[in-house]
Amino acid sequence: MSFADDLTPSQRAAVEHFEGPLLVVAGPGSGKTRVITRRIARLISRGVHPREILAITFTNKAARVMSERVQALLPRSFVWVSTFHRFCAKLLREHAAVAGLASNYSIFDVSDQLTLLKSVLQDLDFDATHFPASKLLGRISKAKNDLITPEMYQARHAKSVGTHIDAVVARVYPAYQKRLLESNAVDFDDLLMHVARMLTENEELRLSLDERFRFILVDEYQDTNRAQYQIVAALSQREPNLCVTGDPDQSVYGWRGAQIENILRFERDFPRVELIRLEENFRSTPEILAAADELIRHNERRKPKRLIATRPSGRPVELRLYLDGQDEAMSITSEIHSLVKSGDRNWSDFAIFYRVNSLSRSVETALSRWKIPYQVAGGLAFYERAEIKDVLGYLRLIDNPRDRIAFLRVVNAPARGVGKSSLDRFVKWADAAGIELLAAARNSERVPNLSKKAAVGLRAFAALIDEFAELAANPFGDDAGSTEFQFGDEPTEPDDKGETVGPVSTLLRAVLERTGYYRQYEGSLEEDEIQRKSNVDELISSAILYDRQLAEKEEVATLGGFLETASLTQDVDSLEEDIGAVTLMTLHAAKGLEFPHVYLIGVEQNLIPHERSLRENDPAQLEEERRLLFVGITRAKDQLVLTHTQRREIHGRTLSTITSDFLQELSVETRDCTVDDNYGDEPSNDSFAADFDADNLDDFLPDEAPNRSRGLKRSAGLKRGKTSASDKRKGKGKPHLTTAAALESGSNQGVSLPIGFAIGMQVRHPRYGLGTVVDVSGFSLRRTVTVDFTVDNRRESFIAAKCPLQPVGLS
């Protein structure tokens, strides 16, 4: 059999290429993922052992997709498909000592990094207002991505004096790094830097890995930074069977250290590279490709590349001018609405892109007024929510007692009377004495000038963590006395398949129980507390899932493993392609996706290109902005509409806009929509509104702009208990404003994110009647609810966003 029959000649060449370095320059929509997965299959069919292949991506989603497709081609062949960070995390666990770490190291996310850096700034007596931590962190991050160690940075900027930012970083960076090591922790950038250094400094280790991974494939190569380059190169010395795919024109992460040069450098560093260009585009109409090409041709630092259309001609690309953002949003919304209602488009055919997140607001408002279902990419990731970070903080501290940031985060959460000043005093004392924080807390009575209350609180905290640690070491201890954690009378027992809950979920439940974290939200009618409780439930579900998955693989579920998964998983995976909702996202988030109908809003000077990239008058930054627009344009399959306005509200102030420089570079059909507003003011009495029970809905849907964080607060004041509203909608093609929780919340989140289901909650289903929620899993739109119904002992699972379940008994 062949894995290349249905491919174009150049695609086939990439699949058939066997040994030696291969550079695949893949334009947008050219079937790149297909080529990579076929190539992997082809390698295996040639007799390469799956274990010898390593495929690296940037996102979890890409890794998942790739892994699934390889599985589909060749069942039961397990190729290691991983993100850079996960791959490095794994290597670093095995060889932690080489980097001066212990294998139970913590992974700090951005907020942990900021907390740590701020404490460093305080220790070094730097004025935090003059040197914003985020800016310094950016420098440190960049240095790490460039493989510049603290010592190198210091040496390099030895001559910088006083308060110049480099001079500050030269002092802060080493202290920051020292603190990380003291905490037995790494940040995201460290995962790469430690591994890169380990591979360059330890030839024995490098060679063994180089020999193991004979074939390496790297996706989105244009986004690799120096450290990633080094890692890949180090593993491709003996046999440079390295295949990299990417498109320099889609490099939009330069500001994060990506080096577009890596693609050019590739041909220099690996002699006799075979170069294959995939220039045929199977995605977009010739009109869209023409616009994309006209634009990108204005970049000077690029390899010229053709975009060959394979699809028949379609509609012209449009450029529309509106009065203001509201007009823009309303017009687009009403247009989407009528296109769907006229029959041949689905909600999920549409995407709206913008340069900055703040532009989503006006669109969200318009969409919810028209009661159109939508999903927003981005926002607060699951693992960044405060309650989740708190709970994970406990787990982290249990796993790694040296984790200072985790300690500081949870020591007074819930409140134990250890306030800021007590804590300061305590930390100073512990540091001066050179004692780990947790150990110091055990002996808090020795800290001078500490209030009785604080000392007691600290000791209680230490005792609690010790108790957990014992449980972690001995999860199913028979008579340890510390295992009798019952989870109230909530029906959260393992499940009925007789499986044992693994060590991680057992420990998590114990933590929730003993800290009172769960009880805090239990029975609350407050909207945001219900949300928090359901987030915590989701965390429990993910722990159970982790335990179960490892049990299936017959591996040992470890706390560290769970924490690693949690740190390296973001919520973006949860964006669904076919969920029946319009998708809103930034241009960055759009990379790699495609939609039949794309609106690209706010194409204005200072937005695209963004003012910050204009400020420094740096052509490289301007070119990156152009590439960003290029990425947006090339996401569209059938139709593309660019919009700009005369006035734009920015930071609460309305300003006249300036036409984007990029617009001169495009020849598109322009339309002035500042005079003829040919959209209705409201989705009033047309067929769509009639689909809803308008009387009821008006009680639930706010007319003003919903707003993400405070929307919860506001909706808490809305009436509950009108649970009949959702019953009245039936049939297909109706908007997915379907969960009663969504109606109840009254927030737009209800439309985009199903919220509010929690284990133990009483619900009603129009067909099955009353039931109890017994399981909640998955994120956002993939969120699944399992319900035990009273009648017939029926158990059913539902996609939360789509089912007509309503909570009962709350009113």
Add this chain to the structure above:
DNA sequence: TAGGTGATTGTTTTT
């Protein structure tokens, strides 16, 4: 200690 108020300041963010 903890919660509340006013001043300040804004990109993008695969991990």
Add this chain to the structure above:
DNA sequence: CAATCACCTA
């Protein structure tokens, strides 16, 4: 507008 943070009062 709205998030964050230094500062202030109960």
